[in-house]
Amino acid sequence: xxxxxxxxxxxxxxxxxxxxxxxxxxxxxxxxxxxxxxxxxxxxxxxxxxxxxxxxxxxxxxxxxxxxxxxxxxxxxxxxxxxxxxxxxxxxxxxxxxxxxxxxxxxxxxxxxxxxxxxxxxxxxxxxxxxxxxxxxxxxxxxxxxxxxxxxxxxx
Amino acid sequence: xxxxxxxxxxxxxxxxxxxxxxxxxxxxxxxxxxxxxxxxxxxxxxxxxxxxxxxxxxxxxxxxxxxxxxxxxxxxxxxxxxxxxxxxxxxxxxxxxxxxxxxxxxxxxxxxxxxxxxxxxxxxxxxxxxxxxxxxxxxxxxxxxxxxxxxxxxxxxxxxxxxxxxxxxxxxxxxxxxxxxxxxxxxxxxxxxxxxxxxxxxxxxxxxxxxxxxxxxxxxxxxxxxxxxxxxxxxxxxxxxxxxxxxxxxxxxxxxxxxxxxxxx
Numbered sequence: 001x002x003x004x005x006x007x008x009x010x011x012x013x014x015x016x017x018x019x020x021x022x023x024x025x026x027x028x029x030x031x032x033x034x035x036x037x038x039x040x041x042x043x044x045x046x047x048x049x050x051x052x053x054x055x056x057x058x059x060x061x062x063x064x065x066x067x068x069x070x071x072x073x074x075x076x077x078x079x080x081x082x083x084x085x086x087x088x089x090x091x092x093x094x095x096x097x098x099x100x101x102x103x104x105x106x107x108x109x110x111x112x113x114x115x116x117x118x119x120x121x122x123x124x125x126x127x128x129x130x131x132x133x134x135x136x137x138x139x140x141x142x143x144x145x146x147x148x149x150x151x152x153x154x155x156x
Numbered sequence: 157x158x159x160x161x162x163x164x165x166x167x168x169x170x171x172x173x174x175x176x177x178x179x180x181x182x183x184x185x186x187x188x189x190x191x192x193x194x195x196x197x198x199x200x201x202x203x204x205x206x207x208x209x210x211x212x213x214x215x216x217x218x219x220x221x222x223x224x225x226x227x228x229x230x231x232x233x234x235x236x237x238x239x240x241x242x243x244x245x246x247x248x249x250x251x252x253x254x255x256x257x258x259x260x261x262x263x264x265x266x267x268x269x270x271x272x273x274x275x276x277x278x279x280x281x282x283x284x285x286x287x288x289x290x291x292x293x294x295x296x297x298x299x300x301x302x303x304x305x306x307x308x309x310x311x312x313x314x315x316x317x318x319x320x321x322x323x324x325x326x327x328x329x330x331x332x333x334x335x336x337x338x339x340x341x342x343x344x345x346x347x348x349x350x351x352x353x354x355x356x357x358x359x360x361x362x363x364x365x366x367x368x369x370x371x372x373x374x375x376x377x378x379x380x381x382x383x384x385x386x387x388x389x390x391x392x393x394x395x396x397x398x399x400x401x402x403x404x405x406x407x408x409x410x411x412x413x414x415x416x417x418x419x420x421x
Contacts (some may be wrong), residue, residue, distance in 0.1 A: 002188070003299055005181065006195040010202065010304025017206050017264065021213070022256035028217040029236045030252070032229075035222030 121153050128152065166378050173276065173374050176298065177290040186289070195300055202295040205267045213263075235263060242408060247415040254414060257312070261305060262407040268296040269366055269399030273392055276373045296402075297366040302359035309410045310355040317417035354413055358406065365402050369395050 128149060163169035177197040180189030216232045225233060239259040247254055271293045283291040295301045318326050330347045331340040369391075376387045 002190075002193070003303060004191050004193040004195065006193070006198055006298070006300035007304050007307070009194065009199050010300050011308050013199070013203055013206060014260070014264075014304055014308050017210065018253075018257050018260045020210055021260045022253050025210070025213045025217045026236070026252050026256040026259065028220045029213075029233060030240065030255070032220035032222045032225075033233060033237060033240075039222055 125149050125153055169378065170371075170374055172290070173280065173292070173370075175290045176292055177288060195298060197291050197293070198295045198298045198301055201271070201293050202264075202268060202301055205271070205295065206264055209260075209263045209267055235259065238262075239407065243411055246408075246411045248418055254411065257414075258407045258411055261410055262403050265296060265305070265362065265406050266399060266403035268294070268301065269403060271295065272297070272366060272369050272373065272395060272399060276370070276377050292370075294366055294370045296362055297370045299359070299363055302363040303355070305362075305406065306355035306359035309358065309413060310351070313351070313354070313413050313417060316414050320417050354409075358409055358413075362402050362406055365398055369398060 129145075163172055176195040178186060178188050179194040179196050180187045181192040181194060182189045212228060213232055216229045220229060236255075236259060239262055240255050243251070243254050243258055274293065279293045280291045292298065321329060330344055331337070333343060334346075335343055372391055373388070376384055376391060379387070
């Protein structure tokens with residue numbers, strides 16, 4: 001346990017060790033520590049930000065939902081109105097069509113009746129002529145008696 | 157065949173354990189040559205222990221990541237953070253030199269102290285078998301180791317003081333405080349005593365603790381084998397506290413001494 005020249009050797013070793021640590025060990029580790037600290041701080045801040053954004057998004061989605069509901073309600077109402085309108089329209093149209101068809105049929109009937117009448121008249125004329133011929137035992141000249149027959153038919 | 161020395165009695169056993177592997181620089185023999193003697197065991201062991209500390213730290217520093225650290229990086233980060241915190245709490249302003257100094261002192265002294273917990277006979281016994289007659293592995297129980305640290309710290313303190321106050325300012329403080337200019341010699345002597353007491357107490361505190369600890373382990377090794385283990389266990393557990401505490405005290409006092417140069421009294 002004497003002080004001897006070992007002391008100098010120890011001091012040199014110590015100085016070298018400290019310099020080595022200062023140059024190669026201390027800065028990278030401190031930097032890593034600081035970087036991590038920053039990362040953690042950033043992460044916490046980002047998580048706060050995320051929470052805030054989530055809250056905003058929730059609010060926004062709720063708003064959108066309300067809006068969509070209102071819109072849907074409006075659309076349904078509109079559709080209902082439109083549908084009843086359509087039904088009314090269709091009813092009116094159907095009625096009109098119905099009336100038209102009835103009118104057409106009536107017209108047709110009138111026309112048919114007219115035609116039938118004419119046919120009957122013609123038949124009748126022929127029958128009258130035939131009957132007259134039978135009665136008179138003589139052929140009746142249609143041309144000469146035309147006026148007569150027609151007058152007769154008109155009277156019927 | 158190497159002859160293994162067997163101690164004749166307990167005095168010789170203790171003396172053998174307390175003798176350094178010395179190299180006499182006068183004639184190159186393994187004898188004590190006064191001041192010009194190298195304690196080979198202290199130099200080599202402390203250097204190897206330093207490598208044991210520096211190499212893992214260096215490897216980790218090279219691939220230090222700010223993402224999730226591995227277990228080794230985790231451990232080293234704890235130590236670095238610890239040293240950094242001690243410096244920041246005491247020293248005003250940032251100094252990566254002071255951090256490196258504190259870290260080196262703490263870890264190196266701790267590892268050196270830790271050699272005390274290795275069974276006292278194990279390494280010297282092994283060394284004798286490869287032809288090394290003396291080996292003391294607890295380098296912090298060598299005054300040269302502890303004074304090597306504290307004298308370096310002393311010079312650093314001087315350097316910091318002169319850097320902070322200027323050489324004139326420092327001289328003025330040495331002569332003028334605390335009693336004023338008329339008591340300059342008294343002031344100077346007081347300052348010299350104050351400054352010298354620091355490295356002496358710093359190194360003797362560590363040396364005393366480690367030397368005593370080592371001596372007690374040697375004494376425990378001398379008692380009958382069946383009483384060795386409870387005493388050895390008790391002293392080891394107690395000593396774990398001491399080696400950590402002494403390393404911590406050495407580091408903190410170093411920081412404090414250097415920080416004091418910055419505060420104006």
